[in-house]
Amino acid sequence: MSVKPTILQDRYRNRGTAFTLAQRAQLGIVGRLPAAVETLDEQAARAYAQLRQQPSNMHRYLYLNEVHNQNQVLYYRLLVDHLTELLPIVYDPTVGEAIEQWSSDFRDSRAVYLSIDHPEDVESSFRSLGLGAEDVDLIVVSDAQEILGIGDWGVNGTDISIGKLAVYTAAAGIDPDRVVAVNIDAGTDNELLLNSPSYLGNRHARVTGKRYDEFVAQYLETAAQLFPNALLHFEDFGPGNARRILVENAKRYRIFNDDMQGTGAIVMAAVFAGLRMTGERWADQRLVVFGAGTAGTGIADQIHAAMVRDGASAQEAKDNVWLIDKQGLVTDDMPDLPDYQQPYSRRKDEVADWADGRIDLLTTIRHVKPTILIGTSTVASAFTREVVEALAAGVERPILLPLSNPTSRVEVMPSDAVQWSRGKALVAAGIPVDPVDYDGVTYFIGQANNAMLYPGLGLGTIVSGAEHVTDSMLLAAAEAVAGQVDVGKPGAALLPPVANLRALSATVAIAVAQAAAVDGVATRSHANLVEAVREAMWQPVYRDLPQPNEAVERS
Numbered sequence: 001m002s003v004k005p006t007i008l009q010d011r012y013r014n015r016g017t018a019f020t021l022a023q024r025a026q027l028g029i030v031g032r033l034p035a036a037v038e039t040l041d042e043q044a045a046r047a048y049a050q051l052r053q054q055p056s057n058m059h060r061y062l063y064l065n066e067v068h069n070q071n072q073v074l075y076y077r078l079l080v081d082h083l084t085e086l087l088p089i090v091y092d093p094t095v096g097e098a099i100e101q102w103s104s105d106f107r108d109s110r111a112v113y114l115s116i117d118h119p120e121d122v123e124s125s126f127r128s129l130g131l132g133a134e135d136v137d138l139i140v141v142s143d144a145q146e147i148l149g150i151g152d153w154g155v156n157g158t159d160i161s162i163g164k165l166a167v168y169t170a171a172a173g174i175d176p177d178r179v180v181a182v183n184i185d186a187g188t189d190n191e192l193l194l195n196s197p198s199y200l201g202n203r204h205a206r207v208t209g210k211r212y213d214e215f216v217a218q219y220l221e222t223a224a225q226l227f228p229n230a231l232l233h234f235e236d237f238g239p240g241n242a243r244r245i246l247v248e249n250a251k252r253y254r255i256f257n258d259d260m261q262g263t264g265a266i267v268m269a270a271v272f273a274g275l276r277m278t279g280e281r282w283a284d285q286r287l288v289v290f291g292a293g294t295a296g297t298g299i300a301d302q303i304h305a306a307m308v309r310d311g312a313s314a315q316e317a318k319d320n321v322w323l324i325d326k327q328g329l330v331t332d333d334m335p336d337l338p339d340y341q342q343p344y345s346r347r348k349d350e351v352a353d354w355a356d357g358r359i360d361l362l363t364t365i366r367h368v369k370p371t372i373l374i375g376t377s378t379v380a381s382a383f384t385r386e387v388v389e390a391l392a393a394g395v396e397r398p399i400l401l402p403l404s405n406p407t408s409r410v411e412v413m414p415s416d417a418v419q420w421s422r423g424k425a426l427v428a429a430g431i432p433v434d435p436v437d438y439d440g441v442t443y444f445i446g447q448a449n450n451a452m453l454y455p456g457l458g459l460g461t462i463v464s465g466a467e468h469v470t471d472s473m474l475l476a477a478a479e480a481v482a483g484q485v486d487v488g489k490p491g492a493a494l495l496p497p498v499a500n501l502r503a504l505s506a507t508v509a510i511a512v513a514q515a516a517a518v519d520g521v522a523t524r525s526h527a528n529l530v531e532a533v534r535e536a537m538w539q540p541v542y543r544d545l546p547q548p549n550e551a552v553e554r555s
């Protein structure tokens with residue numbers, strides 16, 4: 001039997017059982033649905049009950065993906081109504097698991113695939129979407145070389161772009177009809193994938209060097225030319241490429257690197273809140289970053305800038321930053337230091353008597369007595385009891401941010417960090433975790449994940465039509481997030497709860513749009529910015545009735 005596709009197969013406009021009988025007649029789908037006509041509330045209640053019956057988070061991920069493929073409004077209705085519960089499913093940490101088994105689970109996809117072997121197809125791949133120059137606000141692209149903390153996942157990494165976009169819409173109301181997810185398939189060095197019969201990507205090693213650079217340049221040029229208003233979000237590129245691509249293109253394109261800039265800004269927010277709790281100054285902070293890659297050095301840059309704003313000289317601020325990577329404390333005698341670590345390398349003679357040879361984390365902590373310790377290493381349990389105890393022995397209220405994702409990579413579980421520091425450490429983690437009860441106090445653990453910030457940043461960028469994402473816009477976003485933290489209570493979290501994320505994103509967007517205007521990069525002004533942000537936020541409700549026989553596009 002061959003059945004003509006109908007609006008029921010168009011995820012962007014499908015309402016399923018919510019189509020009225022008159023609409024069914026008008027759309028030529030009489031007899032294709034059971035008799036009952038439901039409200040969105042009723043559909044959402046059934047879908048949520050079905051979701052709850054799924055046996056694992058991975059099954060919930062696949063179930064939600066199915067809903068997303070059938071009915072976009074219903075999918076986002078579920079996400080918005082159950083944000084705290086479902087963010088960890090559609091995003092971190094479950095998305096990591098989904099990526100690992102993506103090729104075997106493959107059913108349908110909402111992404112654009114750009115193969116490095118076919119640069120001639122880049123433009124036609126975008127054109128196949130059938131979207132005009134004014135139709136796209138945001139593109140999230142990943143080449144999946146460094147997915148979360150789980151490494152190189154080739155085309156399987158497509159779902160990080162999809163997951164990041166789901167958060168943009170659920171958390172900040174970015175219109176899901178106006179976004180595009182992209183995977184750059186540059187090959188993979190993951191042997192597991194190359195040897196897997198089900199792998200769906202290019203079966204060759206990662207292409208690097210000139211060919212890679214030219215492909216990324218072509219992506220940027222084509223995306224910006226076809227969709228001149230779009231914010232070009234880069235996600236989970238390898239450390240050698242992430243910073244370079246951003247730095248080389250920041251002046252030419254509306255580009256944003258989430259791992260560097262988004263993560264740096266959410267850490268700034270957590271530290272702003274922490275310093276309000278301790279009453280200390282930025283200029284007096286001592287920062288140790290464990291894992292000096294894309295995220296770690298992005299964070300170091302923003303904290304360094306904050307110290308300078310607070311009166312430290314560039315050199316004084318630099319003297320208060322210590323990077324630790326695989327080779328131990330980063331010192332200036334190390335050969336082949338990557339360019340992003342060089343600015344913070346310590347003079348070898350300054351630390352020569354700390355240890356014979358490699359200087360490890362514990363030794364560094366004992367000497368430096370850091371006020372802030374960041375984990376962006378992907379090394380699970382690297383912050384041992386000894387490390388946390390040394391940290392808490394050094395200062396009264398250290399800020400401790402184990403940021404690695406997914407949960408299997410976190411440097412220390414917050415429950416251990418609270419206990420080992422005897423409640424002294426101000427802790428936030430990259431993963432969602434429950435509050436911790438210790439010694440009669442309930443410690444709330446903020447989620448120091450860029451997802452708490454980038455949705456509002458993106459919304460503010462779109463509403464203001466900012467030509468670039470400036471440092472002031474990032475800072476404004478961080479301050480806006482920190483402004484929503486109630487620092488008064490013992491055990492207060494360093495960041496607002498995920499449950500408030502939609503309201504938080506609106507607040508962040510307003511601050512970002514204002515900063516864009518002050519910086520002179522805004523191309524749109526609004527008599528009432530608060531109202532403009534509110535109106536720009538897409539809501540998961542059924543809207544205009546689609547016209548009969550309208551072409552089904554972007555399915």
Ligand SMILES: NC(=O)C1=CN([C@@H]2O[C@H](COP(=O)(O)OP(=O)(O)OC[C@H]3O[C@@H](n4cnc5c(N)ncnc54)[C@H](O)[C@@H]3O)[C@@H](O)[C@H]2O)C=CC1
Nearest residue numbers: 148149239291292293294295325326377404405430449450
């Ligand atoms: N919470 C958040 O918002 C974010 C968290 N992250 C997490 O941070 C981690 C790192 O991400 P990226 O910076 O993108 O990756 P990356 O690969 O650029 O950086 C990781 C760094 O850790 C270093 N490293 C590896 N083993 C180490 C060891 N034993 N000791 C010290 N350093 C070691 C690597 O050499 C590298 O420089 C990931 O787990 C990622 O999920 C990243 C971005 C945002």
Ligand SMILES: CC(=O)C(=O)O
Nearest residue numbers: 148149259405449450
């Ligand atoms: C959160 C995020 O962007 C990462 O872990 O890479």
Ligand SMILES: [Mg+2]
Nearest residue numbers: 148235236259
């Ligand atoms: Mg990332």
